[in-house]
Amino acid sequence: MSEFLASALVAFREAFEAVLLVSIIIMLLKKIGASDRIKFTYLSSAVSVLIGLALGGAIYYIFRGFPEQALVEAGLSYLAAAVITTVIVWGVRHGPTIKQEIESKLAQSLTPIGVTIVTFIFVFREVLETVLITAPYALTAPLSTLSGVGVGTVAALILGVLVYMVGLRVNLRTFFLGTSILLAFIASGLVGYGTHELFEWFEDRGVSLGPIENKIVFLDVGENSLMHPSNVIGGILSVMVGYYPYMEIGRIILQGGVLVALLAYILTAYGIIGSPRVHPQARSGKASPAGAVEKPVR
Numbered sequence: 001m002s003e004f005l006a007s008a009l010v011a012f013r014e015a016f017e018a019v020l021l022v023s024i025i026i027m028l029l030k031k032i033g034a035s036d037r038i039k040f041t042y043l044s045s046a047v048s049v050l051i052g053l054a055l056g057g058a059i060y061y062i063f064r065g066f067p068e069q070a071l072v073e074a075g076l077s078y079l080a081a082a083v084i085t086t087v088i089v090w091g092v093r094h095g096p097t098i099k100q101e102i103e104s105k106l107a108q109s110l111t112p113i114g115v116t117i118v119t120f121i122f123v124f125r126e127v128l129e130t131v132l133i134t135a136p137y138a139l140t141a142p143l144s145t146l147s148g149v150g151v152g153t154v155a156a157l158i159l160g161v162l163v164y165m166v167g168l169r170v171n172l173r174t175f176f177l178g179t180s181i182l183l184a185f186i187a188s189g190l191v192g193y194g195t196h197e198l199f200e201w202f203e204d205r206g207v208s209l210g211p212i213e214n215k216i217v218f219l220d221v222g223e224n225s226l227m228h229p230s231n232v233i234g235g236i237l238s239v240m241v242g243y244y245p246y247m248e249i250g251r252i253i254l255q256g257g258v259l260v261a262l263l264a265y266i267l268t269a270y271g272i273i274g275s276p277r278v279h280p281q282a283r284s285g286k287a288s289p290a291g292a293v294e295k296p297v298r
Contacts, residue, residue, distance in 0.1 A: 048119075192244070
């Protein structure tokens with residue numbers, strides 16, 4: 001359950017951002033009278049997704065039979081948490097000016113190859129982030145992870161169509177603020193899970209790490225309990241707040257530290273606490289990663 005929810009949230013955030021970026025590229029091509037090149041944006045997007053699927057499959061088949069499974073899961077969890085952190089930071093720093101960045105790259109080359117490359121760069125980044133972030137979930141629950149990615153992607157595509165084709169107004173500041181906060185919890189949970197796996201790896205080798213590996217039991221629940229992470233309530237709490245019935249002291253310190261740091265950065269960046277760091281347009285609630293929402297040219 002927790003793998004499905006986390007994967008769905010990550011895929012929804014990343015896929016919706018990809019849809020927005022592609023919409024911006026299409027809108028710009030229409031404005032400059034280069035509608036004949038729009039088909040290359042679709043082609044490049046499809047290629048990006050196919051490469052991402054192949055990469056995700058390769059990661060799964062390479063690492064699923066790795067002898068040091070606990071060490072692999074710990075490493076992938078830390079990597080995924082690092083990727084989420086870059087996603088959050090990148091969104092704050094580049095989100096409000098992404099439209100200008102796209103315009104600048106398109107201005108350098110409006111040839112079919114140029115449009116294809118620009119689209120690929122922006123879309124594949126989102127695909128790659130999705131693959132890397134969901135990799136640790138895929139190793140433990142491949143079907144749940146794949147289902148979550150599928151559901152999240154479809155939901156993002158539906159929302160993207162409603163925004164672009166129907167003209168649905170979405171408060172993108174609230175959207176990215178909310179999903180960034182949820183991603184912060186997922187990142188801290190991944191750090192916690194990776195730390196737990198690392199402790200188990202040391203324990204299997206008879207290595208004692210001292211007091212930091214001592215466990216604190218918060219709830220004494222069995223696998224059949226709704227509060228267990230593999231079930232509904234426990235799964236939701238596991239994704240939303242990094243919950244687990246018991247945690248090692250070292251895990252609590254690292255997981256809590258990462259969560260506090262990311263939340264402080266996000267809330268400060270969006271002006272919830274302290275002085276805001278985001279672009280004024282982004283704070284208005286009418287901005288998007290494009291810098292400003294414009295009515296699509298049809």
